[in-house]
Amino acid sequence: MNVAESTGAAFLGLAETVGGMGVLFGRILTRLFALPPRLDYPELTRNLHKMAVKSLPIVVVTALFTGAIMVIQAAPLVKRVGAEGLLGWGAGFGTLREVAPLLTALMISGRVGANNTAELGTMVVTEQLDALRALAIDPIAFLIVPRFLAIIVTLFVMTLYADALALLGAAYTGEGLLQVDSRTFYNGLTGGQLYFSDVADGLVKSVVFGLVISLASCHFGLATKGGAPGVGRAVNATVVASAAGVFVLDYLVSFLLG
């Protein structure tokens, strides 16, 4: 295959993925904005439990370590300038606006998005979706809309947790490693250099990330074909598409809000 051919194939594949996700989004919206909304509420609560509550441990670990890493990386800079008072502000700015939403989205995409694709893909290859259709149950309203909502809510709530825990990790690392009192850290956070808009920026991002992760995972799950290897390929495609989508949208949202 020559270069032009493979480039064209790559772009066609990209267009197919984006188009498929767009069509799926449209289908979800028609179910969501119908009166009354057509979705399965027990499935929604089940998914919220499975996605949000069960993800709490890895979000906690990731956030604590991330906060620690932020301070470790800021350490030479802080020592060089002698600006211990700015540590809280510096770590808070980076964490709230960028790092906490981004890393939470990556972990949730790995744990929840991939898992969701695996589950939907298994249902597709074992023909459970066809069985639903045969019983006149709309698979989008029954399976996809609850998952879509659950992933978005999960990511939003987990980002709130991650914001708080990353700052906690940062404060204790600053105290242990740089001998910056945690009260100084707290003053740096609340000293007037950080605004609510910094927190809101991160939260808006988390909703956008939730949108792209849920659409990618549902799209690739529904498009699975070819038995067990097919499920593996679908999961692989989901995590790759989610990561790429998260970074591209992160850039766009940062610029729009900045």
Added chain:
Amino acid sequence: MSAEQGHSPHEMGLTPPEPPGAVHDLGAAAIDLFIGARELYSVFVRTLYYVARGKRDKGAVVQQMFLIGNKSLFFVTITMGFIGMILLYQAGLQAKRVLPDFSMLGATYLELLVRDLAASLGALMLATRVGAGIAAEIGSMVVTEQVDALRMCAADPIDFLLVPRFLASMVMTTALIVWAGVVAFAAGAATASIAFDVPLRTFCDMQLIDWGDLSTGLAKCVAYGAAIPIVSGYCGLSTFGGSEGVGWATTRAVVNSSLAIIVLNAIISTASLMLFGAK
């Protein structure tokens, strides 16, 4: 429990045993973690043993290098390009609020990139792409009993499947991370000159980089390059239960390799701070 009578109902087997409490759950989680860590360690040691014994098929390593390296190039370029633009944009906004002096922006960014960000963010991207790929492939082999067939032929699946991926990942992760750093720096330089009017000559400033930064960055490359195939290979080999199992294994591979990278990052960064000190 009602123990006031001679025989408690529980003793006579009339009531089911009490539901497990929080201590039970915590203990079960701890035991699972311990067993997982021990098996992971055993996979790692066996991989090192087969690498040291050095009897392998060269074609397999080259093929894995192509699959892990060349096939990830596009993905890594796109994501790291966007990361570079975002990072510099946020750093510029932050610098603007405290002191509007952009002369050290490039030097600081380059130092952070070499010491941490290129390696860690690039490796997180590779963990999703490469880790998921390894686990899905090996997991499919496990559920279709190809791995059992290998054992029947007296070939250790770790020697046959994991060692080529391990070697290929060590080489290609390092190469891709160097490339990721280049892409992120170029994207950052472009953003700096467009959004904050920092001239390219001021931005490309290497005065802050020293041997400590370089060796920390390289140590991270090697550690991540080793961790990704070991963790995801272990997840793939412990697959059970059909197509759903393959999905689970792939999920676990992505989550565990990302966690491994974050934890290794914290360990190596702390060690480097102790070793080289804060200048």
